[in-house]
Amino acid sequence: MAAVVAPAVLLLWGVSVPGGYFDVLVAALVAWSLVGMAWLVVGVSNVVALPRPRRRRLGRLWPLLLVPTVFAASWTAASGDLVGRATFSVHRSELERVAVEEAATPSLGHGDVGLYSFESISRAQGCVLFGVRDPGMARGAGFAWCPGRVPMNDDAEGFVFEPFDGDWYVFLVRHGLWKNRFQGARPWGLQITELNTRTPT
Structure with missing residues (x-):
């Protein structure tokens, strides 16, 4: 059961930025696949190992329900914008500090802020743009601070x-x-079909 923590955390971390982190999302999907296969093997062996009549003893296998429950909960949370909005609110003050510094003296170039990893921090249209490093569901994605x-x-x-x-x-x-510039990926949430169409670099 402890094995579900890593893929769930990776999945939620992977969608914490607009466009998602490609490597983190792929790691989450691989980890969930491995956990799913292990869960299936353990589940089948436990059902086979139950003494007969099995129907009366199926209640003993309730811990096996935790894996699909955590999977469904993490997948549901990752599919919306809840994770992205919550992560942003935690890091907002630090992002604004960096944006003010960049607006005053453009020199940072790139960097990390909490869970965020940016390949570029630049100015355009009077805004400070924070470009996400290696987005998974878009060619480029990020935040723009436009006071x-x-x-x-x-x-x-x-x-x-x-x-x-x-x-x-x-x-x-x-x-x-x-x-496809005005249709396709949404800014937030897990979008498997867009992850599959990632542009090779």
Whole structure:
């Protein structure tokens, strides 16, 4: 039962940023597959090992229900924007501190803030953009801090901005820059079909 903790945590961590972390999500899916196979083997062997009549003794196997319960709960939580919003609220003050520093003296380039790992921190359109390192469900994704302004979608580059919280926006550059730039991945949540179409680098 303890084996479900690692894949559940990896899955939730993988969707904590817009576009998700590719490597973390793949590790979570592999770990869940391994846990699922082990659960199936253990479940079948325990049912076979029950003395007859088995129906009366199936109640002893209630711990086997924990794996599918944790799987369903983590998958449900990872599919929405709950994890992303909660993680952002924890790191918001530190992100704003970094954004103010970058706006004053553009020099940071990239860095980590808590659970966030950014491949770039830059300025554009009067905003500070935090580009997520190795997003899994989009070509590019991240946060934009735009105090007092609304960023414009950039058709040439395929940037699509979505209001998030106050002066904060999330942005995506979806896979298929030209043909699919306004449909496809959503900013938040686990989207397996978009993970499969990841653009090779």
